[in-house]
Amino acid sequence: MDAKIRKAAVAGQFYEVNAAQLRKDLQAYFGKYAAVKGSRTIQAVIVPHAGYVFSAGVAASAFAQIAPDADYEHIFLLGPSHHIYLDKASVASGYDYYATPLGNLKVDTALCAHLIEDSQTFCFDERAHRQEHCLEVQLPFLQYHLKQVPPIVPIIVATQNYERLQQIAKALKPYLNAKNLFVISSDFSHYPSYQDAKRVDGLTAEAILTGKTQAFISRLAANERMGIDSLATSACGEAAITTLLMMTEGDEDIRIRHLEYRNSGDSPYGGKHGVVGYHSFAFSREKSFRLTDADKAELKKIARESILTIFTGRRYQPDSLSETLRQRCGAFVSLHEHGRLRGCIGHFGEDYPLFKIVEKMAKAAAFEDPRFPKVSRQELPKLDIEISVLTPMRRIYDLNEFTLGKHGIYIRKGHRSGTYLPQVAEEVNWTKEEFVSHCSHDKAGLGWEGWKTAELYVYEAIVF
Structure with a gap:
């Protein structure tokens, strides 16, 4: 009875206030992505926050990437402040729930309070949340698409200070893991012409796809120097996007994918002048393929011994094989004698385990390359073996x-x-x-x- 609820501030303005109609609207937006097979590996999405008639289709393209039964512990929502500058980030520790026409979403107030206590770069200022639309408009997508919405952590980034953003990223990075989802709210170019928006938004997207914080920041500065008429900003959620890139940069398991682009000029309700751009991106966590020194040594031994077995008849049996060497991927084996190519055969495909394909290709390079005579027993000690492992596609x-x-x-x-x-x-x-x-x-x-x-x-x- 004493719960503090953050009431929906823009229902009836940015999106439908009637719950039944809102569900119908969301069904239509997600229906265009019915063929998308959702993944449990989605770590973050970047989505727009304009009125649904303008940007909801683009937002749905990102949320559709998430498996409906994904089991997250928290959803962190980061977006810009349109009402107040704090030189900090405001975390919604003062609310127990965020309300939408589809119901209330639980706020993890304990985690919000912990962030504030742990870092001076966080605070709770109700003015940053009360009328702010950038996070609210994302919530119905989550409520409609996910079978179960975990507690949320709403964060309004009310600063552009680079050092502050570094502090925010440092505090949030421990939560950037498979247990949590990050939703980054941002529109892109504001108020150029239709064609200018497409051009500048394309450049901004390329910078985000590099995964490099400085490339993104530099691109926005370069956009500003282009002198495009009426371009007020290239990304209103610059601070939130920068924070995400600071957290993900250098993480070899993060993959960034661009999903959709439109601007308000593509909507029947928008004109071709003074448009706003909308991108969607998905950041997925996929285990990178890595070969250890021990893996490489074992593959070289397998290659040489597989050639030797043709002469001895004794097949080499490794004592143990790592999980990586059992993965299915392609490989090429090249033989060199005193720096000159002596044979090279490869297999492009993922139908054999790596250790097996290296064994096969080593034999083929030694005895089946039509450009060279078969390798002799006497030559074998003189051969250098080079292996090119093709990572999974x-x-x-x-x-x-x-x-x-x-x-x-x-x-x-x-x-x-x-x-x-x-x-x-x-x-x-x-x-x-x-x-x-x-x-x-x-x-x-x-x-x-x-x-x-x-x-x-x-x-x-x-x-x-």
Whole structure:
């Protein structure tokens, strides 16, 4: 009876106040992403916070990435202050619940209070929350999509000070794990023309996809210097996005994916002048593929012994194999004698465990490369063995997720497919787009622009 409830401030303005109609609206927004298979690996999303008629479709594209039965312990919501500057972040420790037409969401007041007690960069100022829409508009998406919404931690970032943001990120980073979801609320370009918004918002998206804090901050400054008419800001949630990037930068298990882009000019309710841009991004936590020194030593031994067994008839049996060596991925084995290539065969695919494919490719490089005679027993001690392990492939949906020189590209459409290894970039002077276009045309037989409607995958090569 004494619960302190933060009442819905913008229901009936930014979104429907009637619960039944709001559910119908959300059903329509999520319906466009019915084919999306939600994941339990989503660590964070960046979503817009405008009126639903303008931006709800973009927001739904991000929330749809989350498995409805995902079992989070907390949802941290970070957004900008549109009403007050505090030079701090205000954590909603003074509310027991946030209310929406779909019901009340529990606030973890104990965790909110702990953050305030633990760091002077946090406080609770009711003025930052009372009329603020940026977090409120996200809540109905969570209530509709998730089977169970865990306690929330609403945070209004009411500062642009870089050192303050570093302190906020440091305090929140221990919670950046599989147990918690971070929802970052931000619109993008404010008030340029339709075409200018698309251009500047595209540049901002590229910066976010680098995962680098400084690249994002520098991009916003560069946007400002471009002299675009009526551009008031490139991201109103700059501080919240910066905080997320500070937390995720350098985390090798974080993958960033761009999902949707529209601006208010795409809505039947918006014009083509003075538009606002809306992006959605998903940050997922996926265990990176890593080879230890012991893994590499074992693979080299497997390669050499598999060649030797042809002469001795005694098959090499490793004492133990790590989980990594049992993963299914591709590999190439190259043999060199006094620096000259003596054989090279590889297998691109994920149908065999790594240890097994290295065994097969080592034998093939020694005895089946049609460019060279078979390796003799006398030559074996003189051979240097180089192994290129191709990490498991990862589907990408935007070319900004592909890094030239770091990633190999695999293109597939129907029965046609083709690939370029990462090191091909060192041999040619192509741009990223030219690299993919050549792979599409030369390797997959899909034409120069066939990649645009094909499935794209990236992978890396670990060479030793």
